[in-house]
Amino acid sequence: MSAPYILVLYYSRHGATAQMARQIARGVEMSGLEARLRTVPAVSTECEAVAPAVPEEGAVYATLDDLKHCSGLALGSPTRFGNMAAPLKYFLDGTSSLWLTGELVGKPAGVFTSTSSLHGGQESTLLSMMLPLLHHGMLLCGLPYAEAALLETRGGGTPYGPSHHAGSDGKRQLDEHEIALCRALGKRLAQVAGKLEQ
Ligand SMILES: Cc1cc2nc3c(=O)[nH]c(=O)nc-3n(C[C@H](O)[C@H](O)[C@H](O)COP(=O)(O)O)c2cc1C
DSSP: OOOOEEEEEEOOSSSHHHHHHHHHHHHHHHTTOEEEEEEOOOOOSSTTOOOOSSOSSSSOBOOHHHHHTOSEEEEEEEOBTTBOOHHHHHHHHTOHHHHHHTTTTTOEEEEEEEESSTTSSHHHHHHHHHHHHHHTTOEEOOOOTTSTHHHHOSSOOBTTBOEEEOOTTSOOOOOHHHHHHHHHHHHHHHHHHHHHTO
């Protein structure tokens, strides 16, 4: 049996969501819990295309066991047409065995996203990412307005979860408020998971 951990599970094509994932993991670890960073492979229009078992760089691919044994989950995706990206949805669509056995019931979860435009669907993506987690019986954690950055941000950051405005060229870096809110979600998940496991 491994030590308790928060699973930070994300898809990122160009790296912005991956940066957010690393800040959320930092927040988890600042609260004394282990963070397990995992990604999912891209999906292909070729039905038989298979990705290498280990990605060339970055986090390794998530397994159902990573999800089954986590104490909490942070789920991240780029916004695509106001919704989560297909690779993450594809992974979630493969979790029905965990749903059937209720493995995720009662575990805390939060969501995060990155967009190229400031009003291009951050909230709709975050809210829709919550739906499969509710079906799994997870306990959703947003961000309370006690987080000062939520009122000060000039980029991303919502009460539904951390978000990032990467800009039309994808080059805008996480700003101080976006970083603070990513870390706040990580801390919150670690703290709630700790309390639930007492
Ligand atoms: C197919 C597609 C759809 C997208 N839809 C949106 C959108 O609805 N709103 C938005 O602001 N950005 C949209 N984007 C831009 C991405 O959300 C943005 O570049 C994001 O920061 C990428 O995250 P990543 O660096 O983790 O891959 C879209 C990108 C693609 C490829």
